[in-house]
Amino acid sequence: MYSTFKKKRKMPQKLQAKKNKMKANSSSGMAVHDECKLKFLDLKTKRKYRFIVFKIDEKIQQVMVEKVGGHDETYADFTASIPANECRYAVFDFDFTTDExxxxxxxxxxxxxxxxxxxxxxxxxxxxxxxFKRELDGIQVELQATDPSEMSFDIIKARAL
Incomplete structure (x- = not known):
């Protein structure tokens, strides 16, 4: 018997890499590494971390976890972990007490x-x-900062109340 299925030819590695890059950028965004979602889930549900800093790896066109901060770390530790001259995404779990x-x-x-x-x-x-934000379900407050003063502790606190 003859098979009607055609044998698929393997795509050259360079071409496959190019195709993957285009796929990641097709919705005007990067691919998101699974670790990003898992760490965020740990922060949100298990309260395992205080913060997560994310970085885009341009070589592989993907958002990656750069640093996580333990639950005992402070807001000062968080701001110190963000590079002064490079863009980043970050998630911070802010605990506070209301007026009540x-x-x-x-x-x-x-x-x-x-x-x-x-x-x-x-x-x-x-x-x-x-x-990237769509991948992280449960974000309550968004902040865009271009200067350290735009993400000071006082601003974070004011946005919480």
Whole structure:
């Protein structure tokens, strides 16, 4: 008997890599590494982390986890972990007490895009932000910062109340 199925030819590696890049960028955004979603889920449900800093790896066209902060770390530790001259995404779990003396928590998404970073990097992070945020279900407050003063502790606290 003869088979009616045609044998698939293997695509050259360079061409396959190019195709994967186009696939990741097709919705004006990067691919998101599974670790990003898993770490965020741990932060949101298990409260395992205080913050997560994400970085776009331009070589593989993917958002990756760069650093996680333990639950005992402070907001100062978080801001110190973000590079001053490079764009990043970050998620911060902020605990606070309301005027009625109730303990609450809000998850912040921070898009850090300093004025001193490269224009190409700013454009890449800006075009990928919405797609990346959709992958992280449970963000309550979004903050866009271009200067450290725009994400000061006082601003974070004011946005929580």
């Amino acid at each position: 003396n109730c303990q609450k928590s809000k998850i912040y998404f921070i898009a850090w895009s300093p004025d001193t970073s490269k224009i190409r990097s700013k454009m890449l992070y800006a075009s990928s932000k919405d797609r």
